[in-house]
Every structure is written in structure tokens, then in C-alpha cells.
Amino acid sequence: MLSNEEKERYSRQMLIPGWDQERLKQATVLIVGLGGLGSASALYLAAAGIGRLRLCDGDTVGRSDLNRQTLYSESSIGLSKVDEAGRRIADLNPSVAVEKFNIFLDSQNAGKLAEGCQVIVDGLDNLESRFVLNKESFRQRIPFVYGAVHGWLGYVGLFLAPQTACLACLMHPDLVSRDRVPVAGITPGTIGLIQANEAIKWILGRTASLLGRLLIYDGTDLSFEIISVEKNPACPVCSKA
């Protein structure tokens, strides 16, 4: 049941036909990685009234994070990202329950982290961990809202293998991540918000525009292109399902 305060808080979005605030309140979303992508998605998922946010990041805040990681401020430097994110979210919307995991994702803890979630949101900063999360999404059949950025370029997609392709159908797991990726702060903001949009629509049972598809955003010419990602019969993750 929504409280009177919640009804007031969400009144503008509840005017949207088909909007089911109670459904959002009952949902649990896992966000792995609280950098530029995770900052944008966490803030907007919290503001929208997702009932429970499970946050995972083992990192601390650095000054060079502040051009894009809008969960944090100057006073956050040196502090745990999950703790700071939890504080910020509690301030923004105290009705959201926050579960904090001050750890880095790996193949050992991925299963437990994803358990019971309706959606997984990718806020990671390396390909290796993304493939771990993709595999777990496939294993538990939880929709995976993939996002990644580099410079002015960003990708976002929604995968639910075996119903759709998975991330490993799109790109080979042996691709190598770069350290200290260049990032225009607006790029993860844009991509993170689209990830939040897709997560909310999925929970509401609305058409998931990016299901089995990938949006390619290029901030240099402000182009948005959507392509279909078909299942790869040789996919090392989902082809044998």
C-alpha cells in the first residue's frame, strides 16, 4: 500500500496511463557498479520509487570521479561508494530500502547478489565483470540492462537470454578492457538514464524497447541508432539453453 506521502511524491508519474506505482514499490533492482552509469540509474530508480535497490561496488570515491559520478560530492572523496550512495539515496527518497554490498563483483558472489532481483542494471567499468554479470543474468533468467561508455560513445541494451541474445552473443568475451577510459561526464549520464528507463518499463510490464536490441549513442554528432542483436548459435553462454 502506498502511503499518503508516497502518493504525493509520485503523483506526477502516476498520471501516466498504465503506471503502476505499487509494482515499482514491490520491485528489487540490482545495480552493480556505482560510477557514472550507476550514479545516473540509481538516482532515477530511487526517485521513481523502486522499493529496494541492491547496490554493489567495492570502490571508494576519487576526485577524478566527480565529473560524472553524480551520487557523490567533494566531501565523499576517500569514502566508500556504496555508503555514500546509500546516504544520497536515503536523502532523496527515504522510502527506498537500500542493501549495500561493499565488494567487487566476481563469479563467486554474482549468484547471491542477483538472487531475488527483478532486473539487473550494469554500472560496471570493465568487460570482464560484465560478462560475469551477463552469465548470471542468463543463469537466473533475470533481465540484464547492459550499458557501457567510452568518450562520447555509449551502448545500452536489454538482454534476457535465452528468450533474446545475451551480451556474449554480441561481442566476444576475450575483448580487452582499457584502464582509465576517457569519459565525457554526460555520456554515462545519458546511458544510465536510458538504463533506468528500460528497467522501469520492464518492471511496469510495458514494451521493452531495447529487448534483444542495442542502442548506440554518439554524443559527437548526437546520433541514436538501434540495432537488432540476434542470438549467436556459437555463443559460449546461452547457445546451449
Next chain:
Amino acid sequence: MVIFLKAGGELRTKLNPDVDFYTRRVETKEGQSLRDILIGIGINPAFVAFAYRDDKVTRLDYVPLDGEVITLQPPVSGG
């Protein structure tokens, strides 16, 4: 045979576009796969995360047809 390769992000500088800011015209031989074509123009396929044509992802073993436009995208890992 001629195909047109486009590239996004940092891959664009490796492609050396000559048609416009994004596109390079490439002469190909009959039966050459996209992977062979990339190697032939000095692009390591490991720098390509995925390629697509007509809004659909295509594999690097695809043999392009005359006049086709194929877009290449780089691995993107930041968050």
C-alpha cells in the same frame, strides 16, 4: 567489388575515413570475409567489438556484397 566501412568512436581514426567523416571506401576481392577485409586494410579484428549492416549485427566471417555499407564499433568498457 567495393564496400563501404563506417566506424564509431576511437575505431574511426584507425579506419582512416576517405568518403566522409565516418566512411571509407574499400576495394574487396570475391569471397573475402569481413575479417579478411579488416586485416587487409590494417585493422586488427580484436579492435572491433561488433559490426552491423541494415540495423542487424553481423559476424566477422560474413562475406559482404558489392556496395554494402557495414558499420564497425569498438569495445567500450567504461562505466
